Amino acid sequence: MMKALDQAMTVQALADHVSGIVVGSGNALIQAVASLDVATEEALAFCEPAKQNTLGDSKAGVVLVTDAFASQCPHHAIVVPQPRLAFARLLQWLFKTPARCSGISSTAIIAPDAQVDPTAFVGPACIIGAGCQVGADVVIEAGCVLGEGVSIGAGSHIFEHVRLYDGVQVGHHCILHAGAIIGKAGFGFVLDETQRWCEVPQLGTVRLGDHVVIGANCTIDRGALGDTLIGEGVKCDNQVQIGHNTNIGAHTLICGCVGISGSVTIGSHCVLGGKTGVADHVNITDHVMLAGGSGVAQDIEKPGVYGGNPIQPITQWKRSCLHLAKLDEWARRIRALERTCE
Template identity: 40%
Template sequence: MTGRKKECYSLASIANAIGGTLVGEPEILISGLCSLQKASPDKLSFLSNRAYKHYLKTTSAGAVIVSNDDQLLFSGNKLISEDPYLAYALASKLFVDSPKFLSGIHSSANLHSSVSLPKDVFIGPNVVIEEDVVIGHRCQIGSGTTIGARTVIGDECSTSANVVIDKDVTLGDRVKIHSGAVIGADGFGYAFDGEKSIKIFQLGSVRIGDDVEIGAQTTIDRGALDDTVICDGVKIDNQVQIGHNCHIGKHTIICGCVGLAGSVTLGAYCVMGGGSGAVGHITLADRVQVSAMSLVSQSISEAGRYSAGTVQMKTRDWKRATMRFKELDSLAKRLKRLERD
């Protein structure tokens, strides 16, 4: 079976789309994006991390997006940008193989009679939609998705296969949810009566703003009392756990395998690095960046970069350092005694 032929773009048209300055042949045709190492003459590449600058000497790319500072490192066709990584992001939109927009309801879908949806919505195979759900224009609901009662979904939202959106959830416009994500499951709340754990029923829900993207297998729990809130423009990677009553500020980035305990507040434009976490009931100010695998154990009131944990080293050195770490308290006490003497 023959696939759909991908469109090519002249270098001049790409420069116009990304706002770059073209140096070289404007009519050269580009069929896609590729890394510096593997690019062919019909591909566009980019340099945003200078650790890869040595590949500029050997790349076969038809053109490269570079910064003004790095333009002299490459003698071929180039697009000069103040931010090559942002320019690469803009260029990627030209070459994405977007699925064709569909409309209609698959015969195997199970919709409650009270569901409200316009004619320009697509409902895929084996979708289940419960009572009083409202779905906006041009939404695409992927196969096997379940949408709980009284959920409201804005315009131009999409779910991939097997997404679960529980009852009373609200989604803004242009929300994209990837396969296996669960939105609105019960938060993890229990009270101990001395013998056993007593469940705290989760009475809130989840509110998601506009232009949010949620990765595969991510879970966002409903609030215990108030709602869990994900503000406009937030991007959440795969396999992230967001506990009940968290509040994620606008345009924050949460990388893969992050875990946020209940009632964490992240400000706007924060970044949580991969595998990082935060204990419950703390607040991070706007524009805080947390390094990968760091644990945030107290509130952060100033913007900036924060890290926790030990640096990589050979195992024998790490073992030695760990033993010395255990001795710090006694060393500090000995030092105080020496200072008094």
């Protein structure tokens, strides 16, 4: 699809915003953004090196590319080191989210001692508990529930039907998408003398750093004694489960349907692929990337790329997958050899 701009922009203006170099005419007008395959002569697109063989088929008016492929663009080019990053920054600039008017809905229920900044917005049917602190320019959409003593830093956006349990701390400029549950009791039980499960009280809370994004329907459990910690700039996709007392380092990316058990430590700048599972009390160092569907049951002490279940360095895992595909052939050959020895 193509998304029209509110007003036409020159190629030079777009290039200036991302410190790019124009190849072609800087005066050409761009009126939309689009993916490379559907872009027209009035649209901006981007092309990463892996897709450079499709440049010749594109009709895009201007393409964000690296220097090596600028000459292949059909019309004009903006040369940048990282086309996808430049495209993202241009989208942020061109399609700013309109500022929400401040105010409190008449159907919201606010505890008398809760402190809500005058610039904040609180939507219909929200409940804000005793001792809560809601910072400047915070947006709380309809149906959210904040327990006692919750704090939300300036500029954060809490989407519909988010539940923040008692004592949860949300940093500045965070985004919590619809249905997220933050600070529910951790899953802690111990067998008693009669072989019945006895619940271990979860007395900690959850603390989110600044610029954290939590996807829709994620759950983050509060700590048993200490707190569950989500570092600055962490991004979680939808339907992620994070167990109690887990500590996730700054700027780690967690893809959809990841399950992280309790008391896990994950370093900074890690990436967890979709449907990855991490067992309890595992420690993962900084700068680790896990392929989708990985199963982590032991510590990872060296930065790198890993995959598989059990986890292996990625090259070893790929070899294992190739060998697995040949098991039937090897089994037939072994049976044939056995018959010759009979």
